[in-house]
Amino acid sequence: MSLEGRSVAAAASLPMRRFDAVIVGAGGAGMRASLQLAEAGLSVAVLSKVFPTRSHTVAAQGGIGASLGNMSEDHWLWHMYDTVKGSDWLGDQDAIEYMCRQAPRVVYELEHFGMPFDRNADGTIYQRPFGGHSANFGDKPVQRACAAADRTGHAMLHTLYQRNVRARTQFFVEWMALDLVRNADGEVLGVVAYEMETGDVWILQSKVTVLATGGAGRIFAASTNAFINTGDGLGMVARAGIPLEDMEFWQFHPTGVAGAGVLITEGVRGEGGILLNANGERFMERYAPNLKDLASRDVVSRSMDQEIKEGRGVGEHKDHLLLKLDHLGPEVIMKRLPSIREIAIKFANVDPIREPIPVVPTIHYQMGGIPTNIHGQVVVPRDGHHNTPVPGLYAVGECACVSVHGANRLGTNSLLDLLVFGHSAGGHIVAQNYPAQAHRDLPRDAGDAPRARLARLDAATSGESVPEIANTLRKVMQSHCGVFRNQELLAEGVSKVMAIAEQVAHTAIKDKSKVFNTARVEALELDNLIETAKATVVSAEARHESRGAQARSDYPERNDADWLKHTLWYRDGNRLDYKPVNLKPISVDSFPPKARTY
Amino acid sequence: MEPIAPDRMKRIAWRCRRGMLENDLVLSRFLARRGSALTEDEIGMLDALLDLPDNELWDIIAGRQEPANAAVAPLVAQLRNP
Numbered sequence: 198m199s200l201e202g203r204s205v206a207a208a209a210s211l212p213m214r215r216f217d218a219v220i221v222g223a224g225g226a227g228m229r230a231s232l233q234l235a236e237a238g239l240s241v242a243v244l245s246k247v248f249p250t251r252s253h254t255v256a257a258q259g260g261i262g263a264s265l266g267n268m269s270e271d272h273w274l275w276h277m278y279d280t281v282k283g284s285d286w287l288g289d290q291d292a293i294e295y296m297c298r299q300a301p302r303v304v305y306e307l308e309h310f311g312m313p314f315d316r317n318a319d320g321t322i323y324q325r326p327f328g329g330h331s332a333n334f335g336d337k338p339v340q341r342a343c344a345a346a347d348r349t350g351h352a353m354l355h356t357l358y359q360r361n362v363r364a365r366t367q368f369f370v371e372w373m374a375l376d377l378v379r380n381a382d383g384e385v386l387g388v389v390a391y392e393m394e395t396g397d398v399w400i401l402q403s404k405v406t407v408l409a410t411g412g413a414g415r416i417f418a419a420s421t422n423a424f425i426n427t428g429d430g431l432g433m434v435a436r437a438g439i440p441l442e443d444m445e446f447w448q449f450h451p452t453g454v455a456g457a458g459v460l461i462t463e464g465v466r467g468e469g470g471i472l473l474n475a476n477g478e479r480f481m482e483r484y485a486p487n488l489k490d491l492a493s494r495d496v497v498s499r500s501m502d503q504e505i506k507e508g509r510g511v512g513e514h515k516d517h518l519l520l521k522l523d524h525l526g527p528e529v530i531m532k533r534l535p536s537i538r539e540i541a542i543k544f545a546n547v548d549p550i551r552e553p554i555p556v557v558p559t560i561h562y563q564m565g566g567i568p569t570n571i572h573g574q575v576v577v578p579r580d581g582h583h584n585t586p587v588p589g590l591y592a593v594g595e596c597a598c599v600s601v602h603g604a605n606r607l608g609t610n611s612l613l614d615l616l617v618f619g620h621s622a623g624g625h626i627v628a629q630n631y632p633a634q635a636h637r638d639l640p641r642d643a644g645d646a647p648r649a650r651l652a653r654l655d656a657a658t659s660g661e662s663v664p665e666i667a668n669t670l671r672k673v674m675q676s677h678c679g680v681f682r683n684q685e686l687l688a689e690g691v692s693k694v695m696a697i698a699e700q701v702a703h704t705a706i707k708d709k710s711k712v713f714n715t716a717r718v719e720a721l722e723l724d725n726l727i728e729t730a731k732a733t734v735v736s737a738e739a740r741h742e743s744r745g746a747q748a749r750s751d752y753p754e755r756n757d758a759d760w761l762k763h764t765l766w767y768r769d770g771n772r773l774d775y776k777p778v779n780l781k782p783i784s785v786d787s788f789p790p791k792a793r794t795y
Numbered sequence: 796m797e798p799i800a801p802d803r804m805k806r807i808a809w810r811c812r813r814g815m816l817e818n819d820l821v822l823s824r825f826l827a828r829r830g831s832a833l834t835e836d837e838i839g840m841l842d843a844l845l846d847l848p849d850n851e852l853w854d855i856i857a858g859r860q861e862p863a864n865a866a867v868a869p870l871v872a873q874l875r876n877p
């Protein structure tokens with residue numbers, strides 16, 4: 198293992214270690230990929246800001262979608278149809294076919310790894326019902342979600358972590374990747390990383406690098422995402438000159454606790470909870486006379502936003518609505534919704550047995566990300582080709598855009614995405630036979646850019662406060678790039694975010710200490726939040742249509758003639774480009790665009 | 796009383812970053828309120844709690860489960876009643 202000994206990169210004079218593969222991120226996606234590499238005998242380093250099993254995947258409860266057909270007849274083609282329709286036809290149909298066909302296989306594989314799935318009496322995996330899952334092309338609901346009680350994400354992380362330890366994956370826990378190392382030919386040769394315990398900066402040199410850094414939900418004020426979801430992988434590729442795809446598409450959950458973000462499940466409205474505005478009116482009766490409070494996530498979110506915009510919001514700032522439960526009675530609440538009551542008491546200071554819960558539409562999931570193909574290779578337009586792989590770079594999971602979710606993700610398809618594309622990236626990397634290849638020389642300036650960022654922070658004695666700027670950014674994104682968007686709001690949002698970007702370059706931190714300096718980590722995270730926010734608001738302003746999660750009041754219709762295409766945002770020049778949606782599946786007929794009605 | 800080693804406290808502060816927003820919120824509020832005034836004993840209890848998986852930690856904070864290690868009970872009480 199002499200290759201992995203500590204040495205110094207002559208060019209960069211940073212301490213260095215070498216691996217066949219470096220994976221940034223130890224969530225479901227990163228650990229699924231690393232497992233395959235380690236089992237194939239590659240030397241693999243996996244970096245994570247937090248202990249692997251504390252990655253955000255742990256929060257997932259609902260399940261993993263796969264057409265096992267254990268409850269009633271199901272077929273991958275029906276799953277594919279639901280996914281294409283859910284994506285509002287922005288998803289690439291080759292990637293969607295691949296994912297839905299692979300789904301049963303990756304679920305059984307996880308079962309074989311020891312994942313404690315819920316079971317039917319006959320021993321097969323039990324499958325739950327979930328919104329948007331249908332049999333026979335929208336005919337009737339089908340039970341497709343495979344879960345491990347309400348601990349699906351937790352069980353998945355533990356299962357994968359155990360297997361990785363056995364396969365000798367090397368975990369670098371509490372290490373933060375700062376930037377990619379790229380040479381003049383554009384090849385990716387590893388990452389520059391920050392060791393939190395010492396404050397040291399390292400080069401981790403590799404033959405292949407995989408980004409699996411998860412979502413970036415912390416760019417919004419109201420977010421269900423954990424604090425660590427700051428879009429680090431997105432910032433890293435943007436700074437390396439690689440575009441970000443479809444960043445205007447963010448899924449909202451209608452009921453996050455106002456001011457906190459914590460998610461209140463749909464189940465509450467299923468039990469009879471209703472939404473009220475400042476006048477005490479059950480406004481969903483106006484927007485969705487049939488389904489009312491149980492209409493789909495995007496419909497309820499838009500209606501809530503409309504109420505707030507028209508001045509019928511609740512509270513001092515008229516900025517939220519109320520979720521009323523007290524009419525269900527204390528017995529029902531205590532028996533069926535105890536955890537919701539706990540959340541309301543802890544985070545909203547109300548006991549739903551007596552008072553309604555303040556709620557707002559809350560950012561939940563990022564559909565866009567780093568552009569990849571079905572092998573997980575990061576792809577960019579080059580020489581007239583739309584999808585040319587970047588040598589040595591892969592991305593998987595929520596940070597990637599394959600694109601299987603298009604303009605709107607179907608519930609349970611994210612955990613599936615992690616498994617399928619974690620697996621396919623792993624397989625593709627193993628096939629390149631990297632252990633037989635030599636490491637490429639590092640460029641002379643390797644590590645200079647992130648070191649300059651750190652040096653600036655260390656030298657700055659006065660400047661903008663990192664938490665204040667981050668909060669301003671989140672507020673601007675929330676009010677200018679929220680549920681309902683229009684030209685005026687977005688244009689103003691673009692100029693505000695660009696002004697904040699200027700401030701980000703002039704931050705200062707008081708604490709200059711080395712060991713576990715959270716202030717420095719937050720400053721480094723802010724560099725990634727700002728790139729993600731710029732990509733989001735600029736892409737949203739330019740897209741003059743409503744599709745999936747992008748709802749524009751000035752362009753209320755989907756416009757396939759002009760906008761059936763993927764957005765690509767480049768950091769350099771803050772510029773946009775577009776590429777076609779792949780409407781051609783691998784082996785079946787295309788599902789041509791039609792109106793998305795449920 | 797021995798002063799708390801600053802590096803130890805800073806390590807704990809980072810480890811309050813969790814996979815679930817619920818825990819992030821409870822722990823960050825707790826640190827903002829009590830962080831600088833925590834005793835050596837309390838830091839030991841917090842450290843032990845932070846080793847738990849996120850779901851278990853949240854179940855304990857939410858009162859749905861008691862910690863297996865009874866020694867941490869005084870700190871759990873503080874987290875439960877901010």
Ligand SMILES: Cc1cc2nc3c(=O)[nH]c(=O)nc-3n(C[C@H](O)[C@H](O)[C@H](O)COP(=O)(O)OP(=O)(O)OC[C@H]3O[C@@H](n4cnc5c(N)ncnc54)[C@H](O)[C@@H]3O)c2cc1C
Pocket residue numbers: 221222223224225226227244245246247249252253254255256257258259260261262349350372373374375409410411412421422423425429430460561562593594595596608609610611612613615
């Ligand atoms: C409350 C909630 C419930 C959900 N429920 C479901 C569900 O039921 N079904 C479903 O399909 N989806 C669900 N989702 C979505 C799904 O959980 C996520 O999309 C998915 O878990 C993301 O996994 P990931 O592996 O891409 O990233 P994560 O699990 O977020 O992991 C990211 C990893 O990257 C590391 N990292 C980040 N930046 C750096 C850096 N700079 N250096 C080093 N390491 C870094 C982190 O430490 C972490 O290890 C839910 C989401 C939420 C918020």
